[in-house]
Amino acid sequence: DPEARDSFVAVEVLFESSKILIRAGVGAELHIFCHGCLRCSLDLKRCKGCRMFYYCSTDCQKKDWPLHKTECASCKKHNGVANMYVRFVMRLAAKWAAGDLGEITVDNVVRSLSTLPYRSDAAEQGAHRFLQDYKAFCKKRIVSDDVIERLFKTACVNSFPLLADFNLRIGVSLHIRLSAIDHSCKPNTRYNVDCECEGCLDEERNDRMEGWRCRKCEDGWLPPRINAKCSRCGWVIPQFYANLCRTAENAAKSNCEILSNGGIELQKRLEVARKIFPTLEDALYKFNVLRMACLIVFYVNACAEMNVDDILKYGNELLSLEEQYLNKDDVALFYLKIGLTQLNNVIADQDNYGRLLNGVGEIFPFLDDALCKFNVLRIACLIVFYVNACMEMNVDDILKYGNELLSLEEQYLNKDDIALFYLRIGLTQFHNLVADQDNYVRLLNGVGEATFYRMDRPDPPVAPPRSPPQPPIKKC
Structure with missing residues (x-):
């Protein structure tokens, strides 16, 4: 945008406290994402009018009603859902008619739905055809036909996809502030990243x-x-x-x-x-x-x-899969192996014990124990003691060093990091099998958080002396 070309600089935070003006969901994902706030849940309640869209709460449904009202009637009449862009423009039309244009000021430049650029050759060619599709689904006149065509062109030039995990497209959105960045259908600048890391080259x-x-x-x-x-x-x-x-x-x-x-x-x-x-x-x-x-x-x-x-x-199965792509010394693999090793050693045959322990990797040299208890350099020593305790089935030392490791790593790793998850599960299993039941319940507290492992979690702020645990990814 020529007027906003110099409005943004590198590493500037663009979206904090700013909101998406409007959005519409992909038809295939409507049943698992709230139509109002996009929350993912299996407990969504279906709209009683059209029975096509779902909401996480009554309050969320009420807030979305001004935008969904016309959409609801059209879906009910046709007993079906229109394509995503028809529904998207219907919602933009409702905003336009209500005068809610999402006006903001960016470096003294006013931007709103009414000021966004909308002229492009591609959009011009498709606007008239889109209007016919729109009117076939939406019989109610919300705004004039000219405005509908303009909103369609505005959406073509300024909208962005909404993505979930694995870049799964769940909808389309219009963000007034974000639209200032390279909105052109024929941009004069494009970016390409040539990565030479092992993952991208292999x-x-x-x-x-x-x-x-x-x-x-x-x-x-x-x-x-x-x-x-x-x-x-x-x-x-x-x-x-x-x-x-x-x-x-x-x-x-x-x-x-x-x-x-x-x-x-x-x-x-x-x-x-x-x-x-x-x-x-x-x-x-x-x-x-x-x-x-x-x-x-x-x-x-x-x-x-x-x-x-x-x-x-x-x-x-998890171990075999993760070993294909993670570093052999990754702490997540270590804790998963130790947990399975404990279980095999206590209740399964002894031959599996040595096999599972293979590949844990060399442990760092012994360090001075005069460090702060939450100094990450202590992890190497604690791992040595923890592994040795597991090999000897020394109950007291397993619990002692396992809990010390857990306390230390909880200081710096994301609470749902998979390494914490495997360590907690291992300690929980051990308590349930060989220790008293009171301790089992105590250790189980917090495992609930760890089980909610997310594939898209951020890297931990402070890394232990191994590569930070994270699920395998294809791209940088």
Whole structure:
């Protein structure tokens, strides 16, 4: 925007305390995101009028009613939902008619819905055709036809996609402040990042992370694209199976927000995981990272029920998957291995004990114990003592050093970091198996927070002396 070209500088915070003016959701995701605030939940209440849209609360529905009123009547009349852009412009029209134009001032320049640029060749060509689609769905005259065409062009030039986990598109939005940045349909500046990190350069690794399962051989995998060939046997994927794999991918991506949402009860997340996982198992490669959200839910539920077979089954599946992409010394792998090792050593055969402990990695040299108790340099020593206690099945030392590690890392890691999750689960299992039941309940406090592991969590502010634990990602 020529008028706002110099209004923004590098590292400036753009969105704090500012709001999206308007938004509309993708049809396929309407049942899991609140139509008013976009909160993801399985407890949404359906609109009693159109029965097409869902809300998280009565209050949220009332606040959205001025925008949903015309939309509701149209959906009820047609017994269906219009495409996303028709609904988006309907909401913009309601804002325009009410005089709520979202006016803000950016460096002494006034911006609002009425001042946003809207002229572009592409938008001009599609505006008249869009008006016909709009009037076919919305019979009520909210504003003039000229304004509808203008709002459509404004949306084409200034709108931005709303994205959830895995870049899943859940809607479209208009943000007055953000629209000042490079809104042109033919921008004079474009940006491209050439990354040379190991993850971005290793195309084979990236394909495996999103790979599809080969139906001809059990160990092979296919890159996630049409006409792909199995890496092992050369089987060429047929079109119908590629479509099934795409369906499985979409199911995993659209439900990841639910499976990792701490505000949703474990049993409800378990129901979702059990519903979609057979499709994922049938279509996705066993080391596809989209399987992780379901596996974590199954593992947490098995630990909560102390189901030994399922703990070992899903714990080892998680371990095998994460070992493909994480550094071998990653602290998240360490805690998961230790937790499974404890369980095997107490209730399973002894041969598995040594096998699971392999790969934990070398521990840092002994450090002076005169450091502050929350100094991260103490982690190396504590890990040595903790591993040794687990090998000797020394109950007192396992609890002592395990809880010291937990207390230290809680100071700096995000509360839902997967490394904390695995450590808490390991200590909880141990208490339940070999210690008194009172301690079991005490240790279980806080595990609830850790089980709500999110795939999109930020890196911890202070890293331990290993690479910071985080789920595998494809892009920088």
